[in-house]
Amino acid sequence: MPIIDLKIENTIIITKSAFSIYLKGMLTMTKYSVTARKTNSSLQVDAHTRGIHNTLDEPKANGGTNTGLNPVELELGSLGASLQETARKLSASNNLPYGFLFMQ
Incomplete structure (x- = not known):
């Protein structure tokens, strides 16, 4: 279960x-x-799909080894990628030029 x-x-x-x-x-x-599987290194997690592996970790100040994005940073990056794709599709469907969307 x-x-x-x-x-x-x-x-x-x-x-x-x-x-x-x-x-x-x-x-x-x-x-x-x-x-997503916990590794043997501190707070590291190996997240994988379709043969692609990503390491998630925390900064050293939070008890991690600083070898990857933390979960919040990964989520923000995912949101940025999703907005890029949405902006690209909307610009194409409205015949507008699209180069890139910068987010910070």
């Missing part, structure tokens, strides 16, 4: 073995899945 089994309006499902987010598209539902 999963340690955490949470459903919120059929859009987010979190289980012990993987984090899966279901995003409703216009006609289809896409499943995204990432597995």
Whole structure:
């Protein structure tokens, strides 16, 4: 039995073995899945999907080894990437030129 089994309006499902987010598209539902595992090094976590590995960690001041983004930094980066894609799609659908969106 999963340690955490949470459903919120059929859009987010979190289980012990993987984090899966279901995003409703216009006609289809896409499943995204990432597995996050604690490493043997301090607060490090290895998050991976599709053969791609990312290290999450905390700064040394917070007890980590500073070898990767912390979860909040990763989330902010994810938001930035999502906004980039949204801006690109909106500009294309409105025939507007788009180079990049800078966020800080």
